[in-house]
Amino acid sequence: MEKLTIALAKGRPAKHTIETLEKAGMHFIDFHADSRKLVFFNEERTIKLIFVKAVDVPTYVERGAADIGIVGKDNILESRADVYELLDLKIGKCKFSVAGFPDYTADSNQTLTVATKYPNVAKKYFSNVGQSIEIVKLNGSVELAPLIGLADVIVDIVETGSTLKENGLVVLEDIEYISTRLIVNKASFATKSTEVKDFIDQLKNALE
Ligand SMILES: Nc1ncnc2c1ncn2[C@@H]1O[C@H](COP(=O)(O)OP(=O)(O)OP(=O)(O)O)[C@@H](O)[C@H]1O
Numbered sequence: 307m308e309k310l311t312i313a314l315a316k317g318r319p320a321k322h323t324i325e326t327l328e329k330a331g332m333h334f335i336d337f338h339a340d341s342r343k344l345v346f347f348n349e350e351r352t353i354k355l356i357f358v359k360a361v362d363v364p365t366y367v368e369r370g371a372a373d374i375g376i377v378g379k380d381n382i383l384e385s386r387a388d389v390y391e392l393l394d395l396k397i398g399k400c401k402f403s404v405a406g407f408p409d410y411t412a413d414s415n416q417t418l419t420v421a422t423k424y425p426n427v428a429k430k431y432f433s434n435v436g437q438s439i440e441i442v443k444l445n446g447s448v449e450l451a452p453l454i455g456l457a458d459v460i461v462d463i464v465e466t467g468s469t470l471k472e473n474g475l476v477v478l479e480d481i482e483y484i485s486t487r488l489i490v491n492k493a494s495f496a497t498k499s500t501e502v503k504d505f506i507d508q509l510k511n512a513l514e
């Protein structure tokens with residue numbers, strides 16, 4: 307009998323996350339990296355794994371379509387979903403930064419144009435530092451925005467820094483450390499507490 311539904315973010319950290327689940331003793335028999343299948347079960351059929359777009363994972367968990375989600379902190383922050391965040395898997399490590407041209411100088415009296423895939427994160431950061439901004443919401447290739455005069459600065463994920471470097475940009479400020487986290491639906495945490503705690507404990511052991 308199926309006990310838990312886990313929503314896993316498709317994309318970069320997925321393969322590593324599956325490896326961690328395998329290490330924790332959960333085997334998803336027909337999973338392979340280039341499969342187009344979106345639903346998998348472990349051997350005992352106690353865990354249903356669903357693959358969804360990273361940005362949608364917090365929504366699935368908040369609304370109870372999944373009991374647990376495994377997703378980047380970037381998507382959790384942007385979604386502002388009301389869920390419990392209970393574990394850092396310490397994979398998919400990167401950071402949120404403000405980036406721009408090396409000679410960029412901040413002027414708190416002027417409205418800054420900020421290009422980003424993460425408008426809520428950008429708004430919160432600049433509101434905290436007292437800078438008024440205008441957001442240009444993009445869905446990718448954000449580093450292009452300052453180069454073509456679409457924005458003064460960007461708020462984006464930086465991992466190795468090579469995308470910034472190759473486009474003549476630098477980190478101006480770091481905002482937050484990002485990695486893959488485990489989130490839990492609040493009702494599931496109460497009604498399925500044993501199953502949820504067992505799942506987290508198994509995962510924790512595999513991470514040690
Ligand atoms: N260099 C990186 N760039 C982007 N995301 C990274 C990086 N390193 C780790 N991550 C993590 O990987 C997740 C993104 O994976 P990926 O880029 O495959 O998906 P996505 O950009 O959200 O999806 P899509 O490209 O389909 O919109 C991020 O949410 C973040 O937590």
Ligand SMILES: O=P(O)(O)OC[C@H]1O[C@H](OP(=O)(O)OP(=O)(O)O)[C@H](O)[C@@H]1O
Nearest residue numbers: 446447448462463464465466467468469
């Ligand atoms: O510091 P780096 O190691 O260069 O990694 C950071 C880059 O990777 C991500 O883009 P992604 O590849 O997801 O493409 P996108 O521009 O379509 O979001 C992110 O948005 C940065 O552009």
